[in-house]
Amino acid sequence: xxxxxxxxxxxxxxxxxxxxxxxxxxxxxKRCKDAGLPVRLVKFPDRTTPIGKLIDSYLRSDSExxxxxxxxxxxxxxxxxxxxxxxxxxxxxxxxxxRYAFSGIAFSAAKNKPTxxxxxxxxxxxxxxxxxxxxxxxxxxxxxxxxxxxGAERYENAEMQERVEHVFERIGVEIGxxxxxxxxxxxxxxxxxxxxxxxxxxxxxxxxxxPLQRLWEDLDERVRNSHLYI
Ligand code: DGP
Numbered sequence: 001x002x003x004x005x006x007x008x009x010x011x012x013x014x015x016x017x018x019x020x021x022x023x024x025x026x027x028x029x030k031r032c033k034d035a036g037l038p039v040r041l042v043k044f045p046d047r048t049t050p051i052g053k054l055i056d057s058y059l060r061s062d063s064e065x066x067x068x069x070x071x072x073x074x075x076x077x078x079x080x081x082x083x084x085x086x087x088x089x090x091x092x093x094x095x096x097x098x099r100y101a102f103s104g105i106a107f108s109a110a111k112n113k114p115t116x117x118x119x120x121x122x123x124x125x126x127x128x129x130x131x132x133x134x135x136x137x138x139x140x141x142x143x144x145x146x147x148x149x150x151g152a153e154r155y156e157n158a159e160m161q162e163r164v165e166h167v168f169e170r171i172g173v174e175i176g177x178x179x180x181x182x183x184x185x186x187x188x189x190x191x192x193x194x195x196x197x198x199x200x201x202x203x204x205x206x207x208x209x210x211p212l213q214r215l216w217e218d219l220d221e222r223v224r225n226s227h228l229y230i
Pocket of ligand 1: 017044045059070071074075099100101103104105107108153154155156
C-alpha cells in the first residue's frame with residue numbers, strides 16, 4: 001500500500017492579555033525544535049504587512065478607525081497569510097499560531113455594538129484553514145493584575161478583558177471544548193502550563209493524515225442547504 005502523505009499540524013494558542021501567551025508560544029516552539037520537528041511560528045496580527053501596519057497604528061492609538069473596518073482588516077491580515085500557512089502545513093511543517101480568528105471574534109464582539117453581533121464578527125473568518133487544536137490560556141483577572149497589570153495598547157484594561165473572556169467561553173463551547181479546543185489554567189507556574197500544552201499537542205505534532213479543514217465549514221453548509229438559498 002502506498003504510504004499516505006502526512007501534513008504538519010496546525011496549532012493555535014489563544015489567550016487573554018497577560019496570560020503568558022507569548023512565553024508559552026516560544027516554549028512550545030523550542031520544544032518542537034528540540035524534538036527535531038519542523039516548525040514555523042506565525043503571529044496575528046502580523047504587523048509587518050501593509051494591512052498589519054494599519055492594525056498596529058490602530059492598536060497603539062496612533063490612528064482611529066471605524067470598528068467594523070478594523071475588524072475586517074484583522075480578518076484580511078489572516079487571509080493574506082492563509083496561503084503560506086497551507087503551504088507550510090502541506091510541506092510537513094507544524095505551524096504554531098499566536099492568536100487567530102477566535103481573537104478576531106472575541107475582541108470585536110466584546111465591543112458590544114448592536115451592529116457587530118457574534119455571528120457578524122465570525123463571518124469574515126469562515127473558511128480560513130481550521131486549526132487541528134486550539135489551546136486557550138485562561139488567566140484570572142487577579143493573576144493578570146499580579147503580573148503587572150495590562151499594557152498601554154487599546155483593549156488592555158480589565159473591563160474589556162472580562163468581556164473578551166466571555167466571548168472566548170462561547171467560542172470554546174461552539175468549537176467543542178475538550179476536543180479541538182482546550183482551556184488551560186494559565187494562573188499556574190509557566191513550567192506547569194508548558195507541560196500541559198506539550199501533552200495536549202502530542203497527538204498532532206508528529207504530523208497528521210487528516211485533511212486540513214476550514215473554519216466553520218459545516219456551519220456554512222447548513223446555511224447553503226437552507227431554503228433561503230433556493
Ligand atoms: P498581541 O500582539 O497578541 O498582544 O495582540 C494585540 C492586540 O490585538 C490584543 O489586545 C488582542 C487584539 N487582537 C488580536 N487579534 C484581533 C482581532 O482579530 N480583532 C480584534 N478586534 N482585536 C484583535
